[in-house]
Amino acid sequence: MTDTTTTSDGHIDLTDQELDAGLDLHQLKQLVGLVDYDESSDPFPVTGWDAIVFVVGNATQTAHYYQSAWGMELVGYAGPEHGTRDHKAFVLRSGSIRFVVKGAVTPDSELIRHHAAHGDGVVDISLEVPDVDVCIAQARSAGATVLQEPETLTDDFGSVRVAAIATYGETRHTLVQRVVDGETYAGPYLPGYHPAASTFVKRDGAPKRLFQALDHIVGNVELGRMDEWVAFYNRVMGFTNMAEFIGDDIATDYSALMSKVVANGNHRVKFPLNEPAVAKKRSQIDEYLDFYAGPGAQHLALATNDILTTVDELRKEGVEFLVTPDAYYEDPEMRARIGEVRVPIEELQQRGILVDRDEDGYLLQIFTRPLGDRPTVFFEIIERHGSLGFGKGNFKALFESIEREQEKRGNL
Numbered sequence: 001m002t003d004t005t006t007t008s009d010g011h012i013d014l015t016d017q018e019l020d021a022g023l024d025l026h027q028l029k030q031l032v033g034l035v036d037y038d039e040s041s042d043p044f045p046v047t048g049w050d051a052i053v054f055v056v057g058n059a060t061q062t063a064h065y066y067q068s069a070w071g072m073e074l075v076g077y078a079g080p081e082h083g084t085r086d087h088k089a090f091v092l093r094s095g096s097i098r099f100v101v102k103g104a105v106t107p108d109s110e111l112i113r114h115h116a117a118h119g120d121g122v123v124d125i126s127l128e129v130p131d132v133d134v135c136i137a138q139a140r141s142a143g144a145t146v147l148q149e150p151e152t153l154t155d156d157f158g159s160v161r162v163a164a165i166a167t168y169g170e171t172r173h174t175l176v177q178r179v180v181d182g183e184t185y186a187g188p189y190l191p192g193y194h195p196a197a198s199t200f201v202k203r204d205g206a207p208k209r210l211f212q213a214l215d216h217i218v219g220n221v222e223l224g225r226m227d228e229w230v231a232f233y234n235r236v237m238g239f240t241n242m243a244e245f246i247g248d249d250i251a252t253d254y255s256a257l258m259s260k261v262v263a264n265g266n267h268r269v270k271f272p273l274n275e276p277a278v279a280k281k282r283s284q285i286d287e288y289l290d291f292y293a294g295p296g297a298q299h300l301a302l303a304t305n306d307i308l309t310t311v312d313e314l315r316k317e318g319v320e321f322l323v324t325p326d327a328y329y330e331d332p333e334m335r336a337r338i339g340e341v342r343v344p345i346e347e348l349q350q351r352g353i354l355v356d357r358d359e360d361g362y363l364l365q366i367f368t369r370p371l372g373d374r375p376t377v378f379f380e381i382i383e384r385h386g387s388l389g390f391g392k393g394n395f396k397a398l399f400e401s402i403e404r405e406q407e408k409r410g411n412l
């Protein structure tokens with residue numbers, strides 16, 4: 001086992017979700033670039049992702065899609081049958097990832113308004129923290145908007161302590177403390193949710209799961225406000241800036257953006273933040289901001305250790321990816337930059353998988369088309385081999401591909 005960190009005194013404990021998923025520390029370092037850090041000096045300690053909460057137009061069908069196409073497992077449910085009157089919520093797992101998809105049941109549900117404004121999207125990037133009260137005290141003193149004061153929720157499975165702060169647009173970070181008074185909450189998600197099991201039966205030979213962990217979530221913010229949001233994560237949550245920085249120098253003729261990345265101490269949680277840059281035509285970020293009606297989560301990067309199988313399986317289920325031109329793979333400069341990767345380039349070309357390399361190693365990545373009806377949120381599939389980047393070297397090739405799609409939609 002190769003261990004690239006300098007300390008081995010257990011600064012990183014695996015989360016219950018990671019342990020449940022059978023992941024080990026070495027795998028997580030490889031999958032998502034986890035690093036050791038000293039939590040004791042962190043003003044806003046974050047353990048990792050807790051759940052990604054989506055509001056969608058039809059949660060019943062979306063939950064089926066995540067099971068059938070994305071190989072996720074249904075583990076929990078809340079709805080009218082159990083006293084949640086106004087909406088249904090399905091809890092889905094793959095590896096250490098927890099998705100919650102919510103859809104309105106009653107015509108006066110708040111979710112109706114949210115969905116009318118934004119369409120399907122991420123409403124809550126929920127984070128697991130060791131101490132909700134410490135985080136909220138820090139957030140308040142740093143000027144964050146506290147949307148929900150700390151409270152303890154209890155049911156037959158135990159207790160959790162939760163609170164929430166506002167981030168960009170109508171997105172929030174709910175903070176979840178899963179150990180209260182020494183007891184770990186044992187339910188499928190939060191109090192009020194009941195255990196559930198998939199009724200969907202996987203095809204014979206289908207892999208156990210298609211992705212193991214969540215790598216990063218990109219936020220699109222308004223023109224000129226990226227630095228404000230970077231400062232927000234620095235000041236309020238103690239996140240630090242990662243090396244990757246995209247200036248408007250990386251742009252096609254028509255599309256430009258600026259991007260900076262912030263991460264929590266152990267790098268489980270990484271947030272690239274994009275803003276549009278002025279170009280000849282409307283960039284993909286402008287298109288997102290128009291169709292989402294404001295800032296929001298643009299893409300979620302799902303980490304896999306076998307991107308070829310993941311992409312093949314997703315394609316079999318009808319998931320559509322952005323098309324990468326053959327020219328990308330045939331460009332001698334690109335070939336030289338990529339060097340040797342674990343599979344022949346032809347295997348990548350066949351599937352449209354992109355490669356990027358930096359001083360630490362390389363990564364393989366591919367992007368889906370938008371998941372819903374609006375050209376807003378989408379997924380990335382990522383397989384890291386040492387690189388801690390986000391695919392900066394692919395931005396131009398990627399933009400050109402997105403622009404071809406924008407043009408088809410009449411939004412370029």
Ligand SMILES: [Fe+2]
Pocket residue numbers: 216218299301380390
């Ligand atoms: Fe990404």
